[in-house]
Amino acid sequence: MASPDRLRVGLIGAGGRWGPWAHVPALQGLPETELYAVCTAHADTAQAAAAKYGVKHAYSDVGALGKDPQVEAALVAVRVPAHYALTKAALEAGKHVYCEWPLGANTREAEELAAIARERKLHTMVGLQRRASPAYLYMSELVREGYVGEMLAVNMTLMNSGVLTRTSDRTWQRDASLGANPFTITFGHVFDAMCMVVGELAEVSSVVATQVRQWFETDTKRTVDTTAPDNILIHGRLVNGAVVCANVGVQPYHKSGFRFEIYGRDGTLMMIGGGEAGEEANRKIRGGRKDDKEMKDLPVPDRLKWVPDEVRKVGRAYDVGQMWVNFARAIRSGKPAGPDFEHAVRRHRTLDAVQRASDTGHRQPVVL
DSSP states (O other), X not given: OOOSSSEEEEEETTTSSXXXXXXXXXXXXXXXXXXXXXXXXXXXXXXXXXXXXXXXXXXXXXXXXXXXXXXXXXXEOSOGGGHHHHHHHHHHTTOEEEEOSSSSSSHHHHHHHHHHHHHXXXXXXXXXXXXXXXXXXXXXXXXXXXXXXXXXXXXXXXXXXXXTEEOTTTGGGGOGGGSOSTIIIIIHHHHHHHHHHHOXXXXXEXXXXXXXXXXXXXXXXXXXXXXXXXXXXXXXXXXXXOEEEEEEEEESSOOXXXXXXXEEXXXXXXXXXXXXXXXXXXXXXXXXXXXXXXXXXXXXXXXGOOSOHHHHTSHHHHHHHHHHHHHHHHHHHTOOXXXXXXXXXXXXXXXXXXXXXXXXXXXXEOOO
16 A cells, blocks of 8 residues: 555656666655656566566556556656657646656757646656755855855866767667757756856857767677767856856766866865766865865765665665655645756756857857
8 A cells, every 4th residue: 555655656767777777766765755656668568667666556658657646746767859748748647747857858848848837836856866966965055155255266077988889779869869968968967066056157158069970889789870969168157257167078988087176265165076877975075265274075964865875875866866855845845846847947948058159159148
């Protein structure tokens, strides 16, 4: 029997990657949530997923899941091109929806989904999960409390590796128009987290480049052409007047990792490591005020860690679980919690401005 207190969630995409890897351990490890139902495109795979996760309710189409009155919230964790149709169906069925990022394959899709949710007064959340990361929450708190004083400059860099090869089930991402590539995902996640801490862009210049134009499929041994951007460089000015420089790339070999630095009139803050999904434990914060002789480690307070130890130990489930705590509390209390679909639209629009700046070679205003 379903618990009356725990948020009953239907997982759409139970046969995929990220849903089972990150969301299932979170949903099943939190006192606030219950994985109540699973949904895949076929009855046999839905039943297999239900058996694997110990779930009684299995559906082979989102319409059937939407008709189940016990499902309170739908989780859309499928390939980005399917986000729009499945999220729209869940919203129209009256379900609160958590959709993975990007919300749509483009801004128009995101705007339409946000409008539907707004009209129906449904709670939404988009999977920009670093906004629930304890490390980012603490860094944001330090900035608000004046640790660096007047913000002057921000520098962020993330260099991953592995751009040359993919398995064939992932090479669909080679088409930039489908909305899932290092620009929207790798850059989108860390850029959004940066904005959470330091504020939004006012204007931007950029280079959005595809340096590697072919990928090798490791399982089929064939080479495929790609238009997916793999190197993104921006510089500009924040709304608060600080200058910002960010460089995110996926390079062939030997990644150098993540570094995020904030320089202010009264001090310096930085985060080192943990630039990718599921790496909360690797995010180390250091800081130094103007009278300090050297920078020091700044441990994240336990009060910002909302999920049980068993969820924290599953790295991919850590900040995803933090998101679900926020979402469940929002639905139960009736109070909004972010990042919601309205926020997703703003972030889509920011990425559009970055792309326009690259396409035109001219600095662009960022209007959210």
